[in-house]
Amino acid sequence: MTELLANQVCGRWQTGSGPGTALTDPVLGSELVRVDATGLDLAAAFAYARDTGGAALRALSYAQRASMLEAALKVMQGQRDAYYAIATANSGTVKNDSAVDIDGGLFTLGHYAKIGLGLGDRHHLLDGEAVRLGKDPLFQSRHVLRPSRGVALFINAFNFPAWGLWEKAAPALLSGVPVIIKPATATAWLTQRMVKDVIDAGVLPAGSLSVICGSSAGLLDQLQPFDLLSFTGSAETAELIRSHPAVTRHSVRVNIEADSLNSAWLLPGASAEAMDLLVKEVAREMTVKSGQKCTAIRRVLVPQSQADAVAQAISARLAKTTVGNPRNESVRMGALVSRAQLNAVREGLDLLKQQAQVLHDGSSHPLIDADASTSCCIGPTLLGLKDASASDAAHLVHGHEVFGPVATLLPYRDEAQALDLIRRGQGSLVASLYSDDGATMARAALELADSHGRVHVVSPDVAASQTGHGNVMPQSLHGGPGRAGGGEELGGLRALNFYHRRAAIQASTVVLEHLAPATSA
Numbered sequence: 001m002t003e004l005l006a007n008q009v010c011g012r013w014q015t016g017s018g019p020g021t022a023l024t025d026p027v028l029g030s031e032l033v034r035v036d037a038t039g040l041d042l043a044a045a046f047a048y049a050r051d052t053g054g055a056a057l058r059a060l061s062y063a064q065r066a067s068m069l070e071a072a073l074k075v076m077q078g079q080r081d082a083y084y085a086i087a088t089a090n091s092g093t094v095k096n097d098s099a100v101d102i103d104g105g106l107f108t109l110g111h112y113a114k115i116g117l118g119l120g121d122r123h124h125l126l127d128g129e130a131v132r133l134g135k136d137p138l139f140q141s142r143h144v145l146r147p148s149r150g151v152a153l154f155i156n157a158f159n160f161p162a163w164g165l166w167e168k169a170a171p172a173l174l175s176g177v178p179v180i181i182k183p184a185t186a187t188a189w190l191t192q193r194m195v196k197d198v199i200d201a202g203v204l205p206a207g208s209l210s211v212i213c214g215s216s217a218g219l220l221d222q223l224q225p226f227d228l229l230s231f232t233g234s235a236e237t238a239e240l241i242r243s244h245p246a247v248t249r250h251s252v253r254v255n256i257e258a259d260s261l262n263s264a265w266l267l268p269g270a271s272a273e274a275m276d277l278l279v280k281e282v283a284r285e286m287t288v289k290s291g292q293k294c295t296a297i298r299r300v301l302v303p304q305s306q307a308d309a310v311a312q313a314i315s316a317r318l319a320k321t322t323v324g325n326p327r328n329e330s331v332r333m334g335a336l337v338s339r340a341q342l343n344a345v346r347e348g349l350d351l352l353k354q355q356a357q358v359l360h361d362g363s364s365h366p367l368i369d370a371d372a373s374t375s376c377c378i379g380p381t382l383l384g385l386k387d388a389s390a391s392d393a394a395h396l397v398h399g400h401e402v403f404g405p406v407a408t409l410l411p412y413r414d415e416a417q418a419l420d421l422i423r424r425g426q427g428s429l430v431a432s433l434y435s436d437d438g439a440t441m442a443r444a445a446l447e448l449a450d451s452h453g454r455v456h457v458v459s460p461d462v463a464a465s466q467t468g469h470g471n472v473m474p475q476s477l478h479g480g481p482g483r484a485g486g487g488e489e490l491g492g493l494r495a496l497n498f499y500h501r502r503a504a505i506q507a508s509t510v511v512l513e514h515l516a517p518a519t520s521a
């Protein structure tokens, strides 16, 4: 029997009482560890986090909590090799792809530690200036932000067990809100290990960070007014979460990050250099983490006259992608996370092929050191529509997210059609634009800003410095409207808003003057 991972609840490591669910190596098919949450006293777990963890965190200032994040970061920096080994075994990712998750998570934590120090020795934040409420200037209103007196429950997706933990937990803990995380079962090991390292090092107050691995059963029933719920995953599960009775009854604040049909757009009249930048970015986005990124490019919009050239250039890059066991140094793209995901990708491809043609066939890639009958490896596939009219008609391409190394090329006739096609994604996390003309790109970016959380603009002058279409930087907003879930995460200090309650304090200016600098909790 493999090890049964323990859960951290009520300030103690506790294993579930059931046999557990096995986590497997998606390349070798072997069992790695097991997770189980059967029999945990969830009511006690939530109460402990809320009461013990919350009180301890709120007693600290923002700067003290930022130092605490810094200490957690130091602990984990010493364990990076162990995290990479877990990622290779459990996520089947090559080193560079593991880095996106592990180092991306640590970088995000470090960013919040740094900007948190700047908030200083205070226990609340101010929002805007005081404003007069009537003729008499003595009586005014000032808005303040105080940490929510609840617990933040995170239900995360399988594709970012490290980054998904810290991009949420860093702003929550900095805000003074305790966290309970339930990682996706398939890759829960890395999340559990990181939490274990930080808890065992004693750098966080008791109750401020809990982890529950295994079934989500009963978790949402524990939610109370002032608790917060942040979900990342599929649109179907998001629907269940939003409508859960505890969420609706208690007006629990919910953040949802769901699926997204992100676009890359080569603008009309773009130079060969700009086209080359799009080609590189699409090929990279399709293959990083085998396309299992919520921000990955799924739809590639190119002027009809350039469609063939772009298709050939992307296909030539994809053809060089070596696929298979990430332990083999020659492999550039590892596995999907599970056989279930492999089947979902194959089914999704079959669906899209009803309307699109195959321009580069992933099945032409031989697998290196991996057995096609047991591993979850699959080569990258580029699909394409034959012309601009077909791009209009292909409703499946605008409606179905294949969560793997798959993208579709869509020829368009003019800017208006391109905008219309991009908006048919019904709200996305990110769109990237490629051109040389600053004014045109600025106009196009504004056109897309109301349907996207982020617009990534790539012109030749930033070819070397641009941070990548799919890379989520903590300084910028992450999330998107509509189909993407309607959530907002990161964006520097904006992330703290979710974990604070805003209140207007109406009083004499004599009272309001005492609000800044901060009072204690």
Ligand code: NAP
Residues within 6 Å of the ligand: 155, 156, 157, 158, 159, 160, 182, 183, 184, 185, 186, 214, 215, 216, 232, 233, 234, 235, 236, 237, 238, 240, 241, 257, 258, 259, 260, 293, 294, 401, 403, 429, 479, 484, 485
């Ligand atoms: P999923 O099946 O919806 O699972 C997500 C999480 O929800 C897992 O922790 C899962 O636990 C849990 N869960 C499942 N059923 C639940 C229920 N009835 N109540 C409460 N929790 C429940 O999604 P996934 O397949 O893991 O993730 C892939 C999707 O996530 C893709 O569509 C992708 O686009 C999206 N995604 C979005 C972002 C973003 O930031 N926008 C980031 C990453 C991924 P178990 O694992 O135990 O079932």
